[in-house]
Amino acid sequence: xxxxxxxxxxxxxxxxxxxxxxxxxxxxxxxxxxxxxxxxxxxxxxxxxxxxxxxxxxxxxxxxxxxxxxxxxxxxxxxxxxxxxxxxxxxxxxxxxxxxxxxxxxxxxxxxxxxxxxxxxxxxxxxxxxxxxxxxxxxxxxxxxxxxxxxxxxxxxxxxxxxxxxxxxxxxxxxxxxxxxxxxxxxxxxxxxxxxxxxxxxxxxxxxxxxxxxxxxxxxxxxxxxxxxxxxxxxxxxxxxxxxxxxxxxxxxxxxxxxxxxxxxxxxxxxxxxxxxxxxxxxxxxxxxxxxxxxxxxxxxxxxxx
Amino acid sequence: xxxxxxxxxxxxxxxxxxxxxxxxxxxxxxxxxxxxxxxxxxxxxxxxxxxxxxxxxxxxxxxxxxxxxxxxxxxxxxxxxxxxxxxxxxxxxxxxxxxxxxxxxxxxxxxxxxxxxxxxxxxxxxxxxxxxxxxxxxxxxxxxxxxxxxxxxxxxxxxxxxxxxxxxxxxxxxxxxxxxxxxxxxxxxxxxxxxxxxxxxxxxxxxxxxxxxxxxxxxxxxxxxxxxxxxxxxxxxxxxxxxxxxxxxxxxxxxxxxxxxxx
Numbered sequence: 001x002x003x004x005x006x007x008x009x010x011x012x013x014x015x016x017x018x019x020x021x022x023x024x025x026x027x028x029x030x031x032x033x034x035x036x037x038x039x040x041x042x043x044x045x046x047x048x049x050x051x052x053x054x055x056x057x058x059x060x061x062x063x064x065x066x067x068x069x070x071x072x073x074x075x076x077x078x079x080x081x082x083x084x085x086x087x088x089x090x091x092x093x094x095x096x097x098x099x100x101x102x103x104x105x106x107x108x109x110x111x112x113x114x115x116x117x118x119x120x121x122x123x124x125x126x127x128x129x130x131x132x133x134x135x136x137x138x139x140x141x142x143x144x145x146x147x148x149x150x151x152x153x154x155x156x157x158x159x160x161x162x163x164x165x166x167x168x169x170x171x172x173x174x175x176x177x178x179x180x181x182x183x184x185x186x187x188x189x190x191x192x193x194x195x196x197x198x199x200x201x202x203x204x205x206x207x208x209x210x211x212x213x214x215x216x217x218x219x220x221x222x223x224x225x226x227x228x229x230x231x232x233x234x235x236x237x238x239x240x241x242x243x244x245x246x247x248x249x250x251x252x253x254x255x256x257x258x259x260x261x262x263x264x265x266x267x268x269x270x271x272x273x274x275x276x277x278x279x280x281x282x283x284x285x286x287x288x289x290x291x292x293x294x295x296x297x298x299x300x301x302x303x304x305x306x
Numbered sequence: 307x308x309x310x311x312x313x314x315x316x317x318x319x320x321x322x323x324x325x326x327x328x329x330x331x332x333x334x335x336x337x338x339x340x341x342x343x344x345x346x347x348x349x350x351x352x353x354x355x356x357x358x359x360x361x362x363x364x365x366x367x368x369x370x371x372x373x374x375x376x377x378x379x380x381x382x383x384x385x386x387x388x389x390x391x392x393x394x395x396x397x398x399x400x401x402x403x404x405x406x407x408x409x410x411x412x413x414x415x416x417x418x419x420x421x422x423x424x425x426x427x428x429x430x431x432x433x434x435x436x437x438x439x440x441x442x443x444x445x446x447x448x449x450x451x452x453x454x455x456x457x458x459x460x461x462x463x464x465x466x467x468x469x470x471x472x473x474x475x476x477x478x479x480x481x482x483x484x485x486x487x488x489x490x491x492x493x494x495x496x497x498x499x500x501x502x503x504x505x506x507x508x509x510x511x512x513x514x515x516x517x518x519x520x521x522x523x524x525x526x527x528x529x530x531x532x533x534x535x536x537x538x539x540x541x542x543x544x545x546x547x548x549x550x551x552x553x554x555x556x557x558x559x560x561x562x563x564x565x566x567x568x569x
Binding site for chain 1: 308310311313314315317318321322325326388389392393394396397398399400401402403404556559560561562564565
């Protein structure tokens with residue numbers, strides 16, 4: 001059995017009668033990346049803030065590295081870190097100076113080489129001595145990630161780490177995070193609105209809605225919750241004929257363009273429907289099948305729990 | 307408590323000073339301008355004969371010293387406010403930094419800044435007016451120290467308010483202490499206040515400090531009574547403001563205020 005680095009039991013946060021987090025329990029194993037998903041206001045940020053020790057839980061218990069956060073915050077804070085695009089760093093200091101300050105706060109001795117290596121890894125070496133206010137939002141996100149990795153954390157909270165990054169840099173950051181995980185067995189709690197990214201990054205995903213955990217599993221198992229596949233068929237046949245086919249078979253369909261048929265269908269029915277279309281003399285020029293993904297799970301959970 | 311974390315906050319403020327024109331202005335320019343303007347006025351009033359000259363010296367002395375209280379208090383509050391404005395509070399307090407380490411760092415910083423400012427201003431006063439600040443007498447130094455201690459207590463109290471209630475009350479940093487000015491007997495003796503306000507003034511270290519300073523300037527002798535009361539109340543207010551700050555910090559954590567980047 002793997003070592004558990006984070007253990008949350010019945011965690012609740014009530015802001016003056018408004019329940020932001022409602023008795024959630026979960027854990028993260030060493031080296032695991034856990035995705036925390038949910039619509040706005042689901043309680044993701046409040047949960048992360050309680051795990052960082054900057055928001056006091058109303059009730060419940062948080063254990064990190066086997067230590068109670070309420071009584072061992074100092075010890076734990078040295079071994080964790082976080083990054084969020086919604087925070088910043090003093091903009092009249094240079095990136096190097098900002099990281100130097102945090103190196104002192106995390107008690108890192110002789111931090112110069114480490115800071116330079118991180119700035120280099122995140123393509124910020126050229127900006128080392130510019131003022132932070134000169135950085136673009138993408139560069140600022142990367143600087144925050146440098147800050148988050150400064151103390152070689154064993155547990156990292158990443159709140160939308162690739163927001164505001166262009167796709168090429170986002171991919172590089174993901175690769176870098178994977179590399180760090182391979183080398184150090186770091187554990188991560190990861191939030192993102194990019195479901196494809198969560199699918200790729202996370203070993204396991206928790207869905208929060210209205211402060212409660214409504215689903216928890218691997219990305220693959222979660223997508224299995226969705227039985228519907230989306231078929232997009234480009235056809236060459238009279239429109240009425242295609243419409244009548246859909247009505248006759250009682251399909252959940254749409255014809256967004258005169259030669260495009262979209263059908264929401266169960267996986268097992270994909271083959272028979274395509275065969276029947278051909279039998280009815282509807283020429284099929286192209287077929288695209290979209291498998292359910294985490295975004296569909298997200299939309300389903302968000303809509304059913306409202 | 308770890309020195310490396312206190313050093314971190316000191317370094318941050320040193321870097322601010324290196325890059326921020328406003329900080330340089332605050333540390334050197336305004337105090338220098340004060341010395342130049344009030345120096346000329348003092349030269350003018352010194353040329354007058356009669357009791358006016360002496361009264362004006364008290365007024366000018368009071369004004370300059372009150373300015374020191376105001377700035378020393380601001381140094382404490384601004385160290386926090388800068389991080390609020392820069393959306394850096396969450397990162398600071400999610401790190402191992404303790405609130406007490408932050409406060410100690412800002413007190414050290416305030417002390418260093420006052421030494422720096424005073425040294426510079428003393429040099430300016432000496433070269434412009436051949437005025438040696440130490441000629442006022444070393445008896446003033448304990449009162450001066452008591453004044454700074456009260457400014458820190460006020461700064462810690464106001465910082466506690468800001469951390470709990472956020473930017474909407476940031477103007478307290480430069481305005482709240484003014485409330486105490488009328489009761490602090492900065493420009494007039496406590497005896498001119500109505501009886502009830504004299505009782506309030508008694509519990510203010512500033513009132514004892516300014517009364518004591520006037521006595522030193524008039525008689526050349528220190529008033530132990532005023533100094534003792536000022537020290538006792540300074541200690542009480544430093545303890546109260548520290549407890550208040552710790553309480554407000556916990557309240558802010560309870561309300562989730564620290565988690566809000568812009569508070």
